[in-house]
Amino acid sequence: MYTTELSKTAKIQNLEDPKLLEAFEARVAADEFIEPKDWMPEAYRRTLTRQISQHAHSEIVGMLPEGNWITRAPSLRRKAILLAKVQDEAGHGLYLYCAAETLGTSREEMIEALHCGKAKYSTIFNYPTLTWADIGAIGWLVDGAAIMNQVPLQRTSYGPYARAMVRVCKEESFHQRQGYEIMITMANGTPEQKRMAQDALNRWWWPSLMMFGPPDADSPNTAQSMRWRIKRETNDELRQKFVDITVPQADFLGLKVPDQALEWNESKGGYDFGEIDWEEFYSVVRGEGPVAKERMEARRKAWEDGAWVRDAAAAHEEKRRARKAA
Ligand code: BYC
Numbered sequence: 001m002y003t004t005e006l007s008k009t010a011k012i013q014n015l016e017d018p019k020l021l022e023a024f025e026a027r028v029a030a031d032e033f034i035e036p037k038d039w040m041p042e043a044y045r046r047t048l049t050r051q052i053s054q055h056a057h058s059e060i061v062g063m064l065p066e067g068n069w070i071t072r073a074p075s076l077r078r079k080a081i082l083l084a085k086v087q088d089e090a091g092h093g094l095y096l097y098c099a100a101e102t103l104g105t106s107r108e109e110m111i112e113a114l115h116c117g118k119a120k121y122s123t124i125f126n127y128p129t130l131t132w133a134d135i136g137a138i139g140w141l142v143d144g145a146a147i148m149n150q151v152p153l154q155r156t157s158y159g160p161y162a163r164a165m166v167r168v169c170k171e172e173s174f175h176q177r178q179g180y181e182i183m184i185t186m187a188n189g190t191p192e193q194k195r196m197a198q199d200a201l202n203r204w205w206w207p208s209l210m211m212f213g214p215p216d217a218d219s220p221n222t223a224q225s226m227r228w229r230i231k232r233e234t235n236d237e238l239r240q241k242f243v244d245i246t247v248p249q250a251d252f253l254g255l256k257v258p259d260q261a262l263e264w265n266e267s268k269g270g271y272d273f274g275e276i277d278w279e280e281f282y283s284v285v286r287g288e289g290p291v292a293k294e295r296m297e298a299r300r301k302a303w304e305d306g307a308w309v310r311d312a313a314a315a316h317e318e319k320r321r322a323r324k325a326a
Contacts, residue, residue, distance in 0.1 A: 016042070023039075033158070051225075056097045057119055058124075062125050063090060065134075098160070098164070123210055123289060131200065222234050240271075243271050
């Protein structure tokens with residue numbers, strides 16, 4: 001796993017040219033986009049490479065829990081929709097790897113870091129998808145949490161990342177709706193279907209809240225990332241917004257959010273909610289999630305199985321170049 005780069009970051013920052021740093025910080029403060037060829041502090045480059053590559057890995061690993069339901073989706077319509085959604089996630093991964101590459105790390109290096117367990121991906125994809133209702137819950141809650149996090153990233157200070165987010169957010173909003181539509185159908189179906197919908201909500205609720213990362217007080221990267229406008233809102237702010245938007249959606253479905261402490265707080269204009277199991281979060285971050293091993297095996301196998309495609313593409317490119325040079 002990447003360890004937090006903060007101590008290295010502080011040392012690197014001291015070595016930067018103060019004039020260049022000052023000019024950079026003024027541009028960020030003026031809400032200008034930083035572009036690949038612009039000067040940037042090394043710590044900014046590293047933080048972005050870490051965050052964007054983690055985001056890309058999450059999209060690609062995120063194809064797995066849903067991908068294994070494509071053949072089992074209950075109708076042709078549901079299969080076609082799910083297939084399109086999973087393809088969209090692949091596209092998101094590709095835009096994000098491209099954005100990260102503009103910072104000087106190759107795609108091969110990033111993928112190697114994922115496969116050897118050095119790079120993280122979102123904790124949420126280490127939980128199993130047990131029933132069809134889980135596909136509804138993922139679209140509703142996981143994509144819902146993703147949008148909440150990604151809408152502000154359309155204004156992140158690094159241009160290529162911000163622009164990738166514009167398209168990603170449009171597609172995620174379709175994903176969230178398809179998930180919620182599955183939940184509406186199930187919650188209004190037979191008692192057994194409603195029970196499945198409730199069970200999926202019970203299992204996905206807390207892991208979805210964990211997607212936003214540790215509490216601000218324990219988040220080593222938030223303060224600097226907010227200063228550099230990489231992050232535009234903190235982990236806790238986004239988590240609160242997600243709860244406030246999602247609880248009424250659960251009410252509309254006639255489902256119960258699995259949190260005894262959940263209560264509307266008039267004075268803050270939002271919900272109070274129970275304590276997240278941070279022990280569980282950190283153990284999943286360490287790679288001990290319920291299906292973490294299967295996910296990484298599936299990723300490595302997909303990479304090895306695709307070797308002949310990459311070889312063929314490289315050979316084709318080689319031939320094209322040789323023909324052009326002749
Ligand atoms: N999972 O200081 P913090 C999707 C790590 S894909 C794993 O708060 P930061 C979708 C964090 O990396 C959704 N690790 O960090 C796809 C850091 O470790 P290091 C993915 C986590 O970066 C398919 C440490 O904990 N979205 O939506 O300031 C189908 C301390 O955290 C997690 C993104 O990646 C986690 N949940 O804030 C459907 C969005 N949380 O590296 C849907 C972009 C924290 O310092 N990323 N960690 O050792 C971000 O916005 C930020 O990176 C985070 C974390 C809010 C996630």
